[in-house]
Amino acid sequence: MTSAPPSSYRLLGGRIPYVEGPLKVTGRAEYTDDIQRPGMLVGRLLRSPWPHARLRSIDTSAARALPGVFAVLTGEKYPTPFGVLPITRDETAIAVDKARYIGDIIAAVAASDERTAERAIALLRVDAEILPDYADPRMGVAPVAEPIHQRGLLGSNIQKEVVQHFGNVDAAFAHAAHSARVRGNFAGVTHAFTEPLVTIAEATPDGRLTVWSATQVPHYLHRALSEVLGLPMHRIRVIKPEVGGGFGGKSDPLPHEIVCAALSLETGRPVKILLDREDVFYTNHGRHPTQNDVRIAVDASGQILGYDIDALLDGGAWSSFGTVTTYYNGVLAMGPYRVPNFRYRGRRVYTTKPPSGAMRAHGGTNLRYSVEVALDMLAEKTGIDPFDLRSRNALPPNSRTVNEFRITSTSFLKCLAAARDKSGWDTKFRKLPYGHGVGLGCGFYISGSNSPIHFTPKMPQSTVHLKVDMDGGIAVHSMQADIGQGSNTLLAAIVAEVLGVDLDRVHVQRVDSDVSPIDLGSYSSRVTFMMGNAARAAAEELRGKLVAAAATLLDRSPDALEVGHERIQERGHPEVGVTFLEALHRAMETSGALTASGSYNSPSMGGQFKGARAGTAPAYSFAAYVAEVLVDDDTGEYRVPKVWAAFDCGRPLNRLAVEGQIEGSIHMGLGQVMGESMNYRGTRLINPSLLEYKIPMPQQMPEVEILLVGDDDPEGPFGAKEAGEGPLIATLPAVGNALYDALGVRFTDLPITPDKVLKGVDQRRAEGRPWKGR
Amino acid sequence: MHLDPFELHRPTSVEETVALAERLQGRFDFLAGGTDLLPNYKMHINLRPHVVALDAVPELAGHSLERIGAMVRLAELERDPEFGHAYPPVADALREVATPLVRASGTVGGNLLVETRCFFFNQSYFWRASLGFCLKADGDRCHVVPQKERCYATFSGDLAPAFMVLDAEVEVAGPGGRRRIPLTDLYDAKGDGIRRLTTRPGELLVGVHLPPASRTLKGRYRKLRVRPSYDFPELGVAVAGAWDDRRVTSLSIAVGGVEPYPRRFDELTHPLVGETLSEDRVRALAEAVTRAVRPVHNTFLLPDYRRRMVGVYVRRAIAEARGSVAA
Amino acid sequence: MPTPDLLRFRLNGQPVEVACESARVLLDLLREDLTLTGTKRGCDLGTCGCCTVLVDGRPTLSCLTLARLVDGRDVTTIEGVTPPNGLSPVQRAFVNHGATQCGFCTPGFIVTATALLREVPHPTRKEIERAISGNLCRCTGYRKIIDAIEAAAREVA
Secondary structure, three states: OOOOOOOOOOOOOEOOOOOOHHHHHOOOOOEHHHOOOOOOEEEEEEEOOOOOEEEEEEEOHHHHHOOOEEEEEOHHHOOOOEOOOHHHOOEOOOOOOEEOOOOOEEEEEEEOOHHHHHHHHHOOEEEEEEOOOOOOHHHHOOOOOOOOOOOOHHHOOEEEEEEEEEOOHHHHHHOOOEEEEEEEEEOOEOOOOOOOOEEEEEEOOOOOEEEEEOOOOHHHHHHHHHHHHOOOHHHEEEEEOEOOOOOOOOOOOOHHHHHHHHHHHHHOOOEEEEOOHHHHHHHOOEEOOEEEEEEEEEOOOOOEEEEEEEEEEEEEOOOOOHHHHHHHHHHHHHOOEOOOOEEEEEEEEEOOOOOEOOOOOOOOHHHHHHHHHHHHHHHHHHOOOHHHHHHHHEOOOOEEOOOOOEEOOOOHHHHHHHHHHHHOHHHHOOOOOOOEEEEEEEEEEEOOOOOOOOOOOOOOOEEEEEEEOOOOOEEEEOOOOOOOOOHHHHHHHHHHHHHOOOHHHEEEOOEEOOOOOOEOOOOOOOHHHHHHHHHHHHHHHHHHHHHHHHHHHHOOOHHHEEEOOOEEEEOOEEEEEEEHHHHHHHHHHHHOOEEEEEEEOOOOOOOOOOOOOOOOOOOEEEEEEEEEEEEOOOOOOEEEEEEEEEEEOEOOOEHHHHHHHHHHHHHHHHHHHHOOOOOEEOOEEOOOOOOOOOOOOHHHOOEEEEEEOOOOOOOOHHHEOOOOOHHHHOHHHHHHHHHHHHHOOOOOEEOOOHHHHHHHHHHHHHOOOOOOOO | OOOOOOEEEOOOOHHHHHHHHHHHOOOEEEEOOOOOHHHHHHOOOOOOOEEEEOOOOHHHOOEOOOEEEOOOEHHHHHOOHHHHHHOHHHHHHHHHOOOHHHHHHOEHHHHHOOOOEOOOOOOOHHHHHHHOOEOOEEOOOEOOOOEOOOOOOEOOOOHHHHHHOOOOEEEEEEOOEEEEEEHHHOEOOOOOOOOOEOOOOOOEEEEEEOOHHHHHOEEEEEEEOOOOOOOOOOEEEEEEEEEOOOOEEEEEEEEEOOOOOOEEOHHHHHHHOOOOOOHHHHHHHHHHHHHHOOOOOOOOOOHHHHHHHHHHHHHHHHHHOEOOOOO | OEOOOEEEEEEOOEEEEEEOOOOOEHHHHHHHHOOOOOOOOOOOOOOOOOOEEEEOOEEEEHHHOEHHHHOOOEEEOHHHHOOOOOOOHHHHHHHHOOOOOOOOOHHHHHHHHHHHHHHOOOOOHHHHHHHOOOOOOOOOOOHHHHHHHHHHHHHHO
């Protein structure tokens, strides 16, 4: 296509309410726990009370004998390990040899009702040998007495070590005019979606197994079920009902999902496992507790000379996405600025705690906080305004980073300009009274991971099928997973846009592996970009068939026709045309119902070195946020009255959804700054509840002014890039840097709770450093 | 989550309730709003085989400026502007309890008698079994202050300090009849934290009485918590009294959320009667109250921080104390 | 006096009679026995508000309400605040303003908001914030929820 994209489309770019909205607001949307199957049993889990224990034996006899108990399962029945990344399959559905954290599944029961199942669980007798537990990842980098997994490097608990060096970092620091160092310490946070984890499995006498699950990744679940249960994939059918939030916490195949299926195979009955909220916390897979050490060197004009980064990640008991996390916590520093010299050592260490995994803005959040705080320190040292420092270093469009990330579209400079202008930065920065401050934080994130997790068989990352029959309803099939981010709506809107039809003619079908062509799922912010492109391609193929049929009705060449609104008409003579239905019925004459298929695979990219693919993406999102904070000097409590959020997601295709993602991301990012944390005493999670895990309340939400300033991305569907994870990242450093502007205290540990604020101010005063006169 | 079976009773008079309580001999819990009892029951904390629901006892319902029935829902009281104007500390406290949803069910009596809270107590059976049960539920040792004699779970109700500074009395009914005691005497500060109340087993809290003089006082309740909603008090300071620029006629301060019992500090405030409430005196008072409390680490915020806030909250509560709207 | 065997109450405007044991909460009765799955189970401990229903018109946590104690009362669920055809103003506003993303918390919010607007037809944003502060949302950051409730108030007026 050589013509420039239109400034606006008929549907795309507008505010499109969710197509399933009416079902959600009336309670009619069907989530997994709403489903009842005839004769369904209740599955419950025995969780390990020990952080680390060798399981010698489990006596199930009393449990089995209890009336109403239909099955008791222990680990040796399905010992095949699995994991979301094929290179690190270290989980089993039920612990086989060892329990590796308090909450690890060590047995399962299927019974007629919950009370009976719980009584059966209580009758299980476990003979366990207690092993040393490992709470602190720093203790796990050297050889340990009892490594948590066999795969730990050299008898340690290190799960993954990444070392990268581009250019010459030592030389860069030697020649630097200024440098800054931030040692950040980040508590783990978790997704805390409102819909708990839940799965239903039903083995049927025809040899098939159907699984309904609250998952972001039906395809990966499908693979894992097959691998662990030893059933060919085609005998397993995975259905994704409505899902109540994921944020990365439902983006692994999870043990309870496989256990549920196993219980159904064992009993021949449908089985439901619904996790208590406490168990959801134990399942975790949340953001890694992180300690990072970020050094940045600049020349006298503020040009970045190099980064030197070290990261230690607390992986918990399983690998999950951890190998990727270990890369991301360094390599995602390679945008949005030019970094000519880069050194990174990242280590992820197993601990006997609930596993860490992927959480919204995976791998890019804690790193970004420390980088942006370091840049703020450098702005102060050099006397260069924080905005100017950023813009001086911005990656240009159509460039490559030294670690060979392919940067295409970037409106980062526009983000900076918009945030600076709208926030009134120049009248406020360092000019507000003590206790009142503004701060800048920037962001950079992948719009879909370029490389798939599984390499075989080779296949597109997203495929969309369309079917339309004489009734004129367009059925859309794809395994893309709407988890509340609006991907169903976007899918329908793209199809409707291309075909010129009304949105309500397009019906996105429920995800069902029997009919939905594979899309890899909702993670790494890939759905808009990849599903969007596949949908566009499918719709264009269908359009071609309809236009060809219309051409025969109108006696015109297909090239002379264009799509109107529910019409196909002659370009320049719109009165010459046929309706959508007329064209459809004509096209159907020989083939019956029409089908079309479209798919997307991201282009080959990335360097040739080990781990080169980690962080590569077909596009990136960019952000510049200004946060305003107000601190109560006596109590250390603070609030964030406003955030100006300038974001580059290319062309926003559904403004309602993009705004919702930005606001929701800011809420989640603010939570991590203000008080969300997985609190442990040793290996014991102290706050596995929504009361003690402090998700912010409405009164704590800032006013958010959203500034969407992106230009069309050349490869994104209709110019779009991601807005699902990137918008979270800039929130944290914007608040951290605003607190510095307010109080003169650098906060490098998250969350920043009121007691830490007071402690920081006390320390500054004790060191005799007044700030804004105080 | 399920509830283990129990027998539910629903008496329809105070006398029936007292008789039932006596018959059940402590193997029961009273059920008021359920927002404190039911979560604990779902987590299998100190279950009893009988539950006595109080929502059908007419005498426990209804309120006036003088008397509040124990089963009056917090939301009902919150919605009464006349009551709120007459008793500012209680109005403040009511607005801050939990969430509007909890306040729809939760009751005045239930909040006064709310179970004490601790990281090691308010956990599921699984969690507690994994660590080892504690003194307050199924075990014999405290995990916060390692010993076996006292429980350090924190009193986490908002209303108690607010009613205390207004000289509230509670009416209690038992097998021996009815009696009234000052609210300040309800909590057994000399108890071991397990036996928290001075009431006898089987006695029923019937209502709260407020003396007319309290309507003339100015006052305030301030709650420290992590979030502006949902969270229990990590410190609650109530003040009430009569004072102006020249002298203090009366002054009361009560503190909750930091110890196993809410406490009123008469020994610290009575000496101020007749004096001027200068900034120095307020500061000294705040420091004295701070020294008098000993929070432990069994809630989200650290004990040092909560102690530090005692002084801030005492000063602010005094500064922000307001009176009832003039008639 | 032991409680009667049959629980009798009004549910969404209709009389209901159902057997229910003592140790059972209203949420379970609604979702399981009465197959009204619109009310959601988020935590079972009163810490999220997803289970909000109206009892005698007041937003209440059904996971912390013993079912037997709604005897003789009026219970309204999300199904009961939904008109037979179409959407209520509150529901329509939630859809149009993007106040529902994953939708799991939405029934609880709709019930709370519906009750709020019946009691306070023109709430301020602060009043809305307070009224919804028992309903947790992890997706929206609450902004559009407050916008939607404000918009619904204007429409109903």
